[in-house]
Amino acid sequence: MSGKYETRDGRMYIGGxxxxxxxxxxxxxxxxxxxxxxxxxxxxxxxxxxxxxxAAKAAFETGTWSQNHASQERGxxxxxxxxxxxxxxxxxxxxEALDSGKTITDVNLVDVHWAxxxxxxxxxxxTQVYGDVLPVPxxxxxxxxxxxxxxxGAIVAWNYPIMFAAWKIAPSVxxxxxxxxxxxSLTSLSALELAKVIHEAxxxxxxxxxxxxxxxxxxxxxxxxxxxxxxxxxGSTEVGKDVMRMSSSTVKKLTLELGxxxxxxxxxxxxxxxxxxxxxxxxxxFNAGQTCIAGSRVFVHExxxxxxxxxxxxxxxxxxVGHCLDDAARMGSIISEAQMKTVLGYIEKGKTEGARLxxxxxRLTDGxxxxxxxxxxxxxxxxxxxxxxxxxxxxxxxxxxxxxxxEDEVVARANDTPYGxxxxxxxxxxxxxxRVAKRIKAGQVWINRYLMISNFAPHGGYKQxxxxxxxxxxxxxxxxxxxxxxxxxxxDDGYISTFE
Numbered sequence: 124m125s126g127k128y129e130t131r132d133g134r135m136y137i138g139g140x141x142x143x144x145x146x147x148x149x150x151x152x153x154x155x156x157x158x159x160x161x162x163x164x165x166x167x168x169x170x171x172x173x174x175x176x177x178a179a180k181a182a183f184e185t186g187t188w189s190q191n192h193a194s195q196e197r198g199x200x201x202x203x204x205x206x207x208x209x210x211x212x213x214x215x216x217x218x219e220a221l222d223s224g225k226t227i228t229d230v231n232l233v234d235v236h237w238a239x240x241x242x243x244x245x246x247x248x249x250t251q252v253y254g255d256v257l258p259v260p261x262x263x264x265x266x267x268x269x270x271x272x273x274x275x276g277a278i279v280a281w282n283y284p285i286m287f288a289a290w291k292i293a294p295s296v297x298x299x300x301x302x303x304x305x306x307x308s309l310t311s312l313s314a315l316e317l318a319k320v321i322h323e324a325x326x327x328x329x330x331x332x333x334x335x336x337x338x339x340x341x342x343x344x345x346x347x348x349x350x351x352x353x354x355x356x357x358g359s360t361e362v363g364k365d366v367m368r369m370s371s372s373t374v375k376k377l378t379l380e381l382g383x384x385x386x387x388x389x390x391x392x393x394x395x396x397x398x399x400x401x402x403x404x405x406x407x408x409f410n411a412g413q414t415c416i417a418g419s420r421v422f423v424h425e426x427x428x429x430x431x432x433x434x435x436x437x438x439x440x441x442x443x444v445g446h447c448l449d450d451a452a453r454m455g456s457i458i459s460e461a462q463m464k465t466v467l468g469y470i471e472k473g474k475t476e477g478a479r480l481x482x483x484x485x486r487l488t489d490g491x492x493x494x495x496x497x498x499x500x501x502x503x504x505x506x507x508x509x510x511x512x513x514x515x516x517x518x519x520x521x522x523x524x525x526x527x528x529x530e531d532e533v534v535a536r537a538n539d540t541p542y543g544x545x546x547x548x549x550x551x552x553x554x555x556x557x558r559v560a561k562r563i564k565a566g567q568v569w570i571n572r573y574l575m576i577s578n579f580a581p582h583g584g585y586k587q588x589x590x591x592x593x594x595x596x597x598x599x600x601x602x603x604x605x606x607x608x609x610x611x612x613x614x615d616d617g618y619i620s621t622f623e
Contacts, residue, residue: 128154128221131162133315135171135335138178139328141318144336145170152312155224156447156456156495162222164311167336172303172344175332179274179301180350182329189271189299191252197296198249200324204293205242207320208235208285215313219285220447222310224456224495225410227448234286237578241289241594244578249297252599262613269603271299272376273352276345278338278366280358281307281458282413288314290593291355292321292331298602300353303332303345309458311335338362346370353377355601357415359516360542360587378591378601380415380583382516383544385565386537387418387573388527390550391426394571399549400434403522406547406573408442408500411454412520413462415588416545418573420513420523422533428526432504435524436482439500444487446495456495457519463496466519470501473512473521479504481524508536516542530555534562543585547573566592 131152134141143149144165152161165171187193208215215235220227225234252269259265277291284306295302306314318333334341342362346354346369353376356366360382370377387406393399406418423431445452457463463486470484483501501521505513513523527533537546547569548559560568566584569575576582581592591601 127157127159128161130160131218131312131316133162133164133312133318133335135165135167136315136318136322136331136333137171137175138181138332139322141322144168145174150308150336152222152309154221154447154495155458157491158494162312164315164335167334167341169340169344171334171336172341172348175303175334176274176345176348176350178329179303179332180329182327183271183273183301186327188301188327188330191299193299194250194252194297197299198246200326201242201246201249201293201296203324204320205239205246207324208239208242208317211316211320215285215316217448218313218316222312223281223284224447224458226445226452226455228450228453229410229455234283237576238285238289241286241578242293245293245297248596248599251596252298252603254605257607259609262611264610264612266608268606268608269298269599270606272602272604273300274303274350275300275353275355275602276303276305276348276351277355278305278342278345278358279307279356280415281309282410282415284310285313285317287357288317290357294598294602296326296330298599300602301330301332303334303351305334305338305341305345308336308338342366343369346375347372349373351375353602355591355593356380357593360589363589376601376604378583378593379589380591380593381544381587381589382542383415383417383584383588384420384514384516384540384542385416385418385545385547386420386422386563387547388422388533388537388549388559389424389427389431390548390552390555391424392551393427393549394551396427396430396434398571400431400438402547402549402573403435404438404442407522408439408454408520409574411457411498413458413518414574416567416574416576417518418545418547419517419521420525420537422525422527422537425526425528432481432524436502439482439502442500444492444497444499446491454500454520456497458496460496462518463498466498466517466521469512469515469517469519469521473503473510476510476512478510478512478523479506483520508539514540530559534559538562538564541587544588545569545584
């Protein structure tokens with residue numbers, strides 16, 4: 124292949140080998156910022172999933188991989204993976220930017236670093252999968268132990284490719300499971316590059332497998348496979364419901380991190396007004412709004428509303444939108460033409476339903492931007508909560524700006540959604556901050572910050588934003604199962620003899 128960029132033509136990673144798909148078919152990856160070819164990858168089918176699951180099952184059931192005494196070995200492998208990512212930092216950053224359209228600045232500052240740090244974090248947890256001694260009455264030793272599940276499948280969205288790979292693979296390895304990882308078809312290249320690092324780190328064949336191709340085909344095969352014990356899915360709520368249905372036939376364990384329509388609340392007593400406005404901008408326009416935890420509903424108290432709106436619009440007008448490799452760009456492209464059309468469709472619906480457009484609201488086509496899928500940073504002023512753009516997840520750079528009067532009102536409105544992934548409260552009143560944070564029905568709430576995710580803290584939602592946690596020690600719960608072991612320490616107490 125030839126073109127503007129040096130292309131990456133990756134192969135899947137199954138059973139410790141780099142392989143093509145069973146039918147030999149491949150798919151292309153093109154940069155959403157300009158449409159240029161970036162690389163290609165195998166187009167797998169159900170047979171390839173069978174092959175990967177068989178390799179994972181063999182890795183789990185043979186040798187010492189899944190045993191407790193191998194936990195230190197697994198930790199060392201995870202550390203070597205982290206080191207391998209850092210050694211190829213520039214490669215990963217360029218792949219991630221070109222494949223996803225997100226800015227190289229964001230990728231450099233966030234994605235690649237956090238992915239490496241995630242592997243390091245779970246390396247440290249690999250020897251800390253604890254059980255409990257239980258106070259069962261009698262002369263008894265009763266223990267609850269945590270054991271790995273077996274073969275785990277992971278299916279992820281396209282908005283944070285290398286980070287999602289780390290979020291799923293690292294806890295699976297730490298707990299002694301075997302993984303079949305399916306990256307998004309729109310952003311598969313960094314996962315295949317990661318496979319090289321995993322291989323060099325010395326992971327046993329089959330402990331981690333990476334299969335690329337169409338989501339419906341591979342996802343269905345993984346969800347319905349009898350030898351897969353768990354599915355971890357990150358994506359839309361609607362697809363998450365399909366994952367639940369498909370997994371039900373074999374009663375799989377599930378972790379679902381789904382959609383969101385997160386409230387970002389600013390009371391009149393915010394201590395740092397400039398930081399508050401900046402947070403509102405970051406919360407929705409980072410990664411062009413293609414973030415499950417995007418603060419897409421901004422509630423501002425009436426006492427500061429006019430000033431807040433004025434400063435918000437002034438600063439949004441200064442956001443440089445540009446090509447993913449442009450160091451000056453602070454917002455990149457939408458992932459695909461189809462997603463761009465979805466975002467523009469929501470914008471038109473907002474206009475039609477009567478929401479007031481304050482800025483943006485269109486595709487950007489100036490100069491070289493015409494080659495890619497760019498949408499201007501958009502703000503609607505919404506005088507009620509019934510607009511479609513307020514109710515539904517857009518997954519694009521569209522902010523709904525709303526005024527509120529008192530605490531009870533804004534909490535009720537913030538919770539008036541089927542979603543419950545994240546939220547934030549800005550106030551200088553610590554009592555109010557904790558009170559409102561506790562009342563918001565979401566899995567993650569920030570106070571006087573936004574969009575802060577840490578490997579040390581759990582990430583996951585309430586309601587139709589899913590269940591289960593990625594990251595932190597809580598993720599270990601999702602990759603282990605509890606077994607109770609009862610040991611009778613005394614002699615015959617006469618109970619059993621009554622049945623002899």
